[in-house]
Amino acid sequence: MLQAQFFDGVTAYRHEVCISVLDDQQALVIHAESLADPVRWELADLRALRDSSSTKQLTLTRYVSSVDERDPARLIVTDNDFIAWLRATQPDLFRRDVRKRTWLRMAGWGTGAVVAIALMLFVILPGMANILAQAIPIEREVAFGKAVTQQIEWVLSSSNAGMQRCDSPEGVAALDTMLERLTAGRDMHYAIDIQVFGHSEVNAFAAPGGQVVILSALLEEAESPEEVAGVLAHEIGHVERRDPMRQALRAAGAAGLLSMVFGDLAGAAVVGEHLLTASYSREAEVEADRFALEMLATAEVDAAGFANFFTRIEGLEDGDIATPEHLSTHPDSSWRGTQAQQLAESQGGTTAILTPAEWAALQAICD
């Protein structure tokens, strides 16, 4: 006979009880004068509360099939030997009983959530982004693009103290010549606005509204003006296909969604956003390449320069940790180079896009 406290789950009255385990070790019986009849609990059904802060007592309840799979009655035992005996002999003491069909419900809602999120991320948001990117008034897009370019400039200058906008008149004139040659005879949606920022990274981007940014290292690394022309044609391809706008619209919707999924685990949300951007943009990059090749062909600019550029990018990538293709925002460089090479071999008469003097002026645009 052991002393214990018992709440019968019907009233809040505390019964001071005696408990005893039956001889066959199958059940325990709870007796008290305040209880109408002794209560019998099968030992196999006993459950103890988990993550309790008290080590001196154990609160027991009983497994029954109900909303929370527990008998509302509670038995509080404080006898150390009895607690130790229960722990040793009852393997199901701390089992978590899950209501039937709970897993089914979770699977159902889990699938629902995954489908809803996937539908939003891969169908509805891109679809709406497509429609909205077409419908957004050009002036608003240009204003937004300027803000983005400014933001990029600010970010770049924080990582590179000497960052400046490069605009030597001769350099700008050379860029204009290049742009005119590429876009001659084309019906362009946007007035292309090219900026060169002095920065040590080999890169170029397109922002919404016809804003194109080239980093000066790209001009310095390029071996011929045709390489730069290829990159420029590629960025114009993004602009004309409204990729930057679409990307921005999609990101606006996705940001909220991802932060909901991952809670305050900000890192995971950022990684998720990157993977998502990567999956969208690889397709956009292939399309922009196609546009660029077609543009070079029409303008009779030698695509060998563009091919050469990819070959050298590949060399740069090898030095660093190689990024697997599905993690990268751009398709595999060697594949892109091959595409350009094929065009170059089929091209007939081409003429130089800049004179040597113009090319020298362009490379010195930051000086």
Place this chain on the structure above:
Amino acid sequence: MDTHHLASEPKSVAARQEPDSLSLFFLVFKTGLLTILTLGIYRFWQTTRIRQYLWGSTSANDSALEYTGTGLEKFIGFLIALVILALYLGVFQMLLFYFGLSMFNVSSSATNPTEQARYLVVVYIHILAVLPLLFYASYQKRRYMMSRTRWCGIRFSMEKGAWGYVIRAIGYRLLTVVTLGALAPLATFKLEQYMAERSYYGDARIKQGGSWPRLYSSLTHLFIGIVILLVCLGIFTWGYNGLATALLCVGGVWVAIGVVYYQVKSFAYMTSHKTLGEEVSFKAEPRTGAIIRIYFIAAVGMGVMSLFIIFIISVMTAIFDFGISSVTVGFIGAALSYIFLFLLFQAMKMVMITQPILGHYVQTFSIINPEPLHQIQQRQADDAVGAEGVADALDVAGAF
């Protein structure tokens, strides 16, 4: 009213909360690590286990509270909320963006008036879209927690009524803003009353007594702080900058303390004027000084810890500066230390701020005339489908 010192003082029992800080620290740290390893999914189980622990360490009349919620039902609630919110928020954000009203293309520092007006419109649209959901979430969260709390084997519960709460919350908050805070006590009183009077312990309902104008005395220190700031503004325009700066500091601190004072005193008033059934009432006597001391000690403790960590990191960097073979190793090292610090401070915050404050509120709480509690009858289990999913999805779940 404070009439308890009269000779015929009824019997009362004090509540207690006696957790073991060290095991609570390791519980938070361990479950936090699991949360990171599972990309955030374990956070529902983390909250549940922390609640189980805190509830279990809280007792009155030698009987501990019990938390019966499960991580699984919280996770399912979150999934349900996600399905609905995903569609709502995703489409909403995109439409705003299209109309040029997104946070992306307006700026608070715009100089021309139309741009400024547009910025304000954007801010208000966001608030209007999300605010009802936040109020909804706060009601559902409290309802879920009540439905999963037991004492002496008897369930607590709260009726449905989240949308009614949303409407009242928006109305009273708006009134508070329009009157520049002058009607804040009305909002505090009515909103707490709305929640309290839908609450049950077993078959006994909670009643909220008292009247809202009595909450004005809780505003005393906030008022003094604001007066100091106004005086400071006056002096500043007269050109006594040194004096104004000193007053600015004093006024700022006074306002901050005033906010805590209001929270503490209004809680004490509201709780001391609740009754359960016909006869059981409560007394809450939390002290502002005690709460501020907890914050102060935590600030000092975490500050010392931060200095110590900065010291360790600079030593480590000095040692390994030449040793780091590649960018990758350095990056992984930085990521691991970030995770460790995140977990460390999460656990420290629980042990030094969240639990001590909760503990202070519990320790200064007592039940007056607890005798009739024994007659209280059990109530039906409440399924509470959806748990507190909206709060979890919107990340307003709070510390536990």
